[in-house]
Amino acid sequence: MKFRTVNELTAYLYHLPRLHEKSDLTYVKRVLKALGDPQDKVKCCHITGTNGKGSTAYYLNNLLQKAGQQTGLFVSPFIIRFNERIQLNGQAIADEDLLEVANEVEAAVGHLREEEADFALVTFEYEVAMAFLFFAKQKCDYAVIEVGIGAEHDKTNVMTPVVSLITTIGLDHEQIIGPTLADIAKEKSGIIKPAVPVILGDIPASVKGIVEEKITKSASPSYWLGRDFQVKEEKAGYKLAVAGQNYQLPAWPRPEAKDAAMALAAFALLPLTLSEKAAEAALTQTTVPGRYQRLEKAGCSFLLDGAHNVQAGSELLPYARRLAKDKDGRLLVLAGMMKDKDLSDFLTLLKNEKVTLTSLAYPRAAKKADFPAWVQEKFAYEGDLGQALNQVMAEAGDRDLILVTGSFYLVSAVLQFLQSA
Structure with a gap:
């Protein structure tokens, strides 16, 4: 070959x-x-x-x-x-x-x-x-x-x-x-x-x-x-x-x-x-792709980070909240995860946030049924990533911050969507 x-x-x-x-x-x-x-x-x-x-x-x-x-x-x-x-x-x-x-x-x-x-x-x-x-x-x-x-x-x-x-x-x-x-x-x-x-x-x-x-x-x-x-x-x-x-x-x-x-x-x-x-x-001068990455696109402010475990999420969330507070805006979260991760523990960190869950066309990606019952009840879910991203961006005001997290695969897909927009 x-x-x-x-x-x-x-x-x-x-x-x-x-x-x-x-x-x-x-x-x-x-x-x-x-x-x-x-x-x-x-x-x-x-x-x-x-x-x-x-x-x-x-x-x-x-x-x-x-x-x-x-x-x-x-x-x-x-x-x-x-x-x-x-x-x-x-x-x-x-x-x-x-x-x-x-x-x-x-x-x-x-x-x-x-x-x-x-x-x-x-x-x-x-x-x-x-x-x-x-x-x-x-x-x-x-x-x-x-x-x-x-x-x-x-x-x-x-x-x-x-x-x-x-x-x-x-x-x-x-x-x-x-x-x-x-x-x-x-x-x-x-x-x-x-x-x-x-x-x-x-x-x-x-x-x-x-x-x-x-x-x-x-x-x-x-x-x-x-x-x-x-x-x-x-x-x-x-x-x-x-x-x-x-x-x-x-x-x-x-x-x-x-x-x-x-x-x-x-x-x-x-x-x-x-x-x-x-x-x-x-x-x-170092840019680390997909890690605490900040981006302005289509009038929206983004923070993208592939955190997918409690240790990383516990550091990321206070930083994201601080950025949103500094802008006098809200924190809106777009999250997607792989089903072999600790879904419940990680998403517990987000329980007080406005969260939209989504998925990817990827065998390991968690779909709605893979999330714990409490997660399905508490958070909105839109399985089509493009639709989910558009919904969150439409809701975001000038001062709001959109946090994309839960998986590097999600961060990658969102960045590709934003680049082609």
């Missing part, structure tokens, strides 16, 4: 299985070896966390670029185009480059099938192999790699990074890496490698011991938010105290300030330098 268009490639990827019977790294390691182990040819920064890993990845990538480095960035999910998953110097991979590495991966899979007829990759393994191969071919100085789910068994966990980061630990993906917070902490601690420094963010006290045990066992230098670097809220924004330097940031959402501090703490461990002003510029 030879892929000729990106649509051909993505159609193929989406028809691959999502999981193997065993959640080990055997398959992805075999295909990477067949490709010459590209993951070992680039210095990598490896990031996991229940929330904040994507933002931290974007911030760290921009700091590296500002320091004159050729950077690779691997993130998920994409918001508008698949190419966003794999980036070079902050730009999505070009179609021709994507097809080139895809065809090389497919050729490697073909050779492996000559030895083992039923050898196959799942979707994410294919994407990981393409990313590492592209970064190696481009001779990136650094690649910032965001895990998919978890860490220890995640398909990205195939290299020895120069620094590891765990942004937060909370409840999400319990069916895969749970069910308990302790299980999730153990899985995410799998990112910690022997003697490789690790940066740690918001880790609940109840599972801190699990992380510390892995750090001790691995003899890894550790740098903790609140102990080794600080985020202090001030009247006009935030002061970040990292590695003996002080950085000023504007009045961002608090989680974004913490993610920026995580990125600065990681950057401080690398043999690179940036002035405080240059670092501040790199951070403030």
Whole structure:
């Protein structure tokens, strides 16, 4: 098989299985070896966390670029185009480059099938192999790699990074890496490698011991938010105290300030330098798609964020309410979720808001019957996203804020609707 268009490639990827019977790294390691182990040819920064890993990845990538480095960035999910998953110097991979590495991966899979007829990759393994191969071919100085789910068994966990980061630990993906917070902490601690420094963010006290045990066992230098670097809220924004330097940031959402501090703490461990002003510029110039993203369109003000668990929602809602209050307007919420998420717990956060629920033409998307009975009684539901969006926009006044949340898939679809409007 030879892929000729990106649509051909993505159609193929989406028809691959999502999981193997065993959640080990055997398959992805075999295909990477067949490709010459590209993951070992680039210095990598490896990031996991229940929330904040994507933002931290974007911030760290921009700091590296500002320091004159050729950077690779691997993130998920994409918001508008698949190419966003794999980036070079902050730009999505070009179609021709994507097809080139895809065809090389497919050729490697073909050779492996000559030895083992039923050898196959799942979707994410294919994407990981393409990313590492592209970064190696481009001779990136650094690649910032965001895990998919978890860490220890995640398909990205195939290299020895120069620094590891765990942004937060909370409840999400319990069916895969749970069910308990302790299980999730153990899985995410799998990112910690022997003697490789690790940066740690918001880790609940109840599972801190699990992380510390892995750090001790691995003899890894550790740098903790609140102990080794600080985020202090001030009247006009935030002061970040990292590695003996002080950085000023504007009045961002608090989680974004913490993610920026995580990125600065990681950057401080690398043999690179940036002035405080240059670092501040790199951070403030960073746009993280689908995360606290603000937009004005067709006379409406939007805040779009793919939060889909209680930890992320608990940070997002106060910020959204504050923005609406600052405008002396109402907060109107358009929410859609995947049915394998904690629908009741997340939507409980919104119980005092004006909410319209919607859905997507996607197998995992929650339809009306998937929501708990109390949710169906309390919130309006319009299954057609275009209709739902138009209804909310028609209701919104000049001072109101429309919050789009519950899923990155929803944020992506809404952004595409708004772009075509």
